[in-house]
Amino acid sequence: MGKNMWSLLDRRFEDYLGSFMLAAMAAIAFINVVVRYCTSFSFAWTEELTINFFVWITMLGTARAFREGGHLGMTALYDALPRRFRRVCYWGSVLLAVCFFGALFWTGLTEVLDEIDLEATSEALGIPVWWYTIATPAFSLLIIFRIAQRAVEDQRANNF
DSSP, X not given: OHHHHHHHHHHHHHHHHHHHHHHHHHHHHHHHHHHHHHHSOOOTHHHHXXXXXXXXXXHHHHHHHHHHTOSOOOOHHHHHSOHHHHHHHHHHHHHHHHHHHHHHHHHHHHHHHHHHHHTOBOTTTOOBXXXXXXXXXXXXXXXXXXXXXXXXXXXXXXXX
């Protein structure tokens, strides 16, 4: 049971977390619209949460796309190359993606540390801003992990 649960979580983590966050976004926005319509009062914090959840969902979707090999790519030139050159192009793209998300991790971590040092708080809820921005380095690591998972699977299956 434990191994099956890990396998399910490994395959569906982004789906579960993203679905939960999307449902929370919809519920928060719906409640705000109803309250604003009925009372002419608006919850300022709803925009803050929905915008940050949207960024998080986008990063989760990126991780899922890399995991499933579903990221957008222009493959006309790649498909025309001999297998040996496709392998080089594939590993070059993996390296570029890991470097990009590694840089995003580093800059995100720097931002989080700065926000902690500055004790920055959000406008609407007054909570530490780093609670929102910690997702950038955390999900960047998740994306790098998913890129590596996909690369290992493609290498084993010789998908070039």
